[in-house]
Amino acid sequence: MATPSKAKKKARVERRYHHGDLRNALVEQALALVEGGGIERFSLREAARLVGVSANAAYRHFEDKSDLLAAVVEVGFRRQERYILEAIAAVAETANAGAAAVERLKATGRGYVRFAVRHPELLRVMFGSHAGLDAQGFPHTAGYGLLSKALDALVAAGLMPAERRAGAELKAWTVVHGFAMLAIQGAGPLHADAKRSALLEEALDYACTGLCGRLDFPAWRRSCAARTTKRRRVP
Amino acid sequence: MATPSKAKKKARVERRYHHGDLRNALVEQALALVEGGGIERFSLREAARLVGVSANAAYRHFEDKSDLLAAVVEVGFRRQERYILEAIAAVAETANAGAAAVERLKATGRGYVRFAVRHPELLRVMFGSHAGLDAQGFPHTAGYGLLSKALDALVAAGLMPAERRAGAELKAWTVVHGFAMLAIQGAGPLHADAKRSALLEEALDYACTGLCGRLDFPAWRRSCAARTTKRRRVP
DNA sequence: CTTTCGATGTTCACAGTGCACACTCTCTCG
């Protein structure tokens, strides 16, 4: 066997007095509890128990139960961001700048909704109380910045009149957030996967229409055609 | 003094063994607790205590804590419906059928959002778990029917192409629900009353654009003009 | 007018929760 002095440093599987990474372990466990059974079936005590630590150990790392939950919300937003980035990465490249801008915008929405459907309880917790948004009222997430860039590109490509640019983030967010929330609620025909993604595409077209103000820019038509023909799969 | 045999029948203010209307009293109290302090600050026991009854008395009227909450959700939906009806009643009559249809559609959204802003915690509870929606996934509320009628009228007035009619309820609902949720979350500039209602009007215009597909129907322009000139106050 | 019975409320009991306090263990640094 190896020298105990070195083995003690890390990688000790047996019960140690100091956990070593309790904070993260608790957040991870809390998240698991939330995802499988909603916010009701989550207690600080059970999270601690499952991690193999006394209940009060959690208070060395979190003020409160709600503080632990806030940490869960934080990783929720980061996870959502990853979904959005993946969705954007999945769109096909196009020579047409307008089509690319439209596709990137739509991909943002696809990632948002995909995250919602895969982690409904987590999303509910993220928007369950006044938390998760920064002082300006936006998520401190790269995803929001990507949305802004996509909208800028839409203007640059001549698809969106410049005077419609202001506040466009919020409008786009409104549609996508509403869709996501209703989807996880099982509203209308949104619970079935196939139907939902078809309706999402409709909703995204509809959102773009609303954002740009009109359908009949020539470049717009071309971009729509580009979308339906080629799209890469998400891994 | 009156004959005791008759006074005993009803209207006894003193402590009686049988409450007489416990179920309603509990729902009312539970609703009050939810509205002032969110779902966390609501316990079956406290509701019972405030009503002046033992905790377990509630179990004669409700299966569960969650069953009581479901009753709260029910009255929430009815209350929301009243807001929508009031908002619709508040729009000015117009000779132009198209303008009237647009206004009725928008009013639905205004009522929805107004309810959300006035009863944020209640709305959160209403959409906090898989509840409140019927088997088809729609709220069993007259408000939804009114939305459908407004959309039909939009088609009848020639503002919305008939081929865009299918699924329009869901799209309208998506925008308005998303707006309402983000508003009560304090997202972006939505927490300030004045800014919010201005943005709501923008969002409603934007939703109509998306629903109808194009801005430049002549009747559409006229209806927009009609909206900005005259609107009655909500009482 | 009694008797009886079902609906409605009460009390007691139990497990589980969030949290405060005082205690113990271990690692690090002077």
Next chain:
DNA sequence: CGAGAGAGTGTGCACTGTGAACATCGAAAG
């Protein structure tokens, strides 16, 4: 090496949701 700070434990308290047995009332049946 020894002291102190940071991390984890145990005990205790007020509270919760819920089950089971008991108490009370109103109305229907005799």
